[in-house]
Amino acid sequence: MKKWMYVATAVVLCGTILCSSKKESKSAQSYTTSTEVLQGSWNIISVDGKKIVSEEPTFLAFDLKEKRIHGNNGCNIINGELIVGDDGSFRLDKVISTMRACMGENPERQIMEALNNTTSFKIESDKFLKLYNANKKEVITLKRQPFSELEGTWDVTLINEKPLTDDQKPFITFNTKDRKITGNAGCNRMNGQITTDNANEYFLSLGQIATTRMACPGNTEPTFLKALENVKAFKLLPEKNGKKYAGLCDSEGKIIITLEKRNDR
Numbered sequence: 371m372k373k374w375m376y377v378a379t380a381v382v383l384c385g386t387i388l389c390s391s392k393k394e395s396k397s398a399q400s401y402t403t404s405t406e407v408l409q410g411s412w413n414i415i416s417v418d419g420k421k422i423v424s425e426e427p428t429f430l431a432f433d434l435k436e437k438r439i440h441g442n443n444g445c446n447i448i449n450g451e452l453i454v455g456d457d458g459s460f461r462l463d464k465v466i467s468t469m470r471a472c473m474g475e476n477p478e479r480q481i482m483e484a485l486n487n488t489t490s491f492k493i494e495s496d497k498f499l500k501l502y503n504a505n506k507k508e509v510i511t512l513k514r515q516p517f518s519e520l521e522g523t524w525d526v527t528l529i530n531e532k533p534l535t536d537d538q539k540p541f542i543t544f545n546t547k548d549r550k551i552t553g554n555a556g557c558n559r560m561n562g563q564i565t566t567d568n569a570n571e572y573f574l575s576l577g578q579i580a581t582t583r584m585a586c587p588g589n590t591e592p593t594f595l596k597a598l599e600n601v602k603a604f605k606l607l608p609e610k611n612g613k614k615y616a617g618l619c620d621s622e623g624k625i626i627i628t629l630e631k632r633n634d635r
Contacts, residue, residue: 405454408432408491410519411546412499412512413568414441417480419508424476427568430485430512431547439465440547443481445472450485462488484509517566517574519606520544520616523553524629529593531625538590542629551576555594557586562598574604574618597626 414428415421422428424444431440432452439462441448450465465485472478487503488510494500499512526540527533534540538556545551549564562579576598600620607615607628617625 404493405434405460407493407496408452408499409434411441411515411517413515413571414443414477414481414510414512415568416511417477417484417509420480422477422568424568425474426476427566428477428481429515429566429568431518433547443467443478444476445478446470448482448485460490462486481510513571515546515566516571516606517604518546520604521546523632524616525632526594526627527630528628529590529597529626531628534590536588536590538586538588540590540594541632551579555581556588556591558582558584558591560595570603572603572605574601576601594627600626 409432411429411431414430422444426444427442428444429441430448433439434452434454437452437454439448439450439452446467446469448465448467451463453459453461453463462485465482467478467482484501484503488501489504490502490506492500492502497514499514500508501510501512503509521544523541523543526542540554540556542551542553544564546564549566550561551564552559552561554560558581560579560581563577565573565575565577567573579595579598581595597618601618602621603619603623605617605619605625607617609615613633614631616629616631618627618629620626
């Protein structure tokens, strides 16, 4: 009974997060220049004070362990070095991109120029990242991606609000860096592509899903794969008994797949 009550609450929350946003008062804002909070992915929302207009998601991800950055400038893939000094100094170095020719409006040139001129940063309310050049001018504003919280492996606990009825145990591994998923659909191995949207930080679509082709009994796998095709958003659910949960939602904001994160080993 408790599990069903939990799921019903999650459905309401998922719909709410897609349709509304919560404004923060300026008095509640806080700032930090600690490099530890850079870890993860951030949407690029403006360059030189101008809002980003791009057909492809523009984002930047920081890997503090490898001291690298990667992302997308609206057209091409970005890679570069992250240099952090013992004195707290910070800069991006050797920032380059692939060279795919792109049509239409995109902010590629402005983003690359700004990144290569970045020498310092400030994080506001643990949500907004601002990059500055040597003249202390703000050159890029980014917003933390909740999507990066999906990184890792999650076990499927419910499909369409119903518990699994056979021995098949689907799971999904999210690779937020490369925008890919791998895992098991219950019987066959699977992989696919992830699509996000700068305009809606909770938008999530899973496409080009392919599986191995072993014949399998039961209905769990086809039901799960059908649900994956309908995913249009995600929601991070409250922790319960020390475990993390997430919901994958359809276009109406209803949770159609409930996930429980595996403990890191």
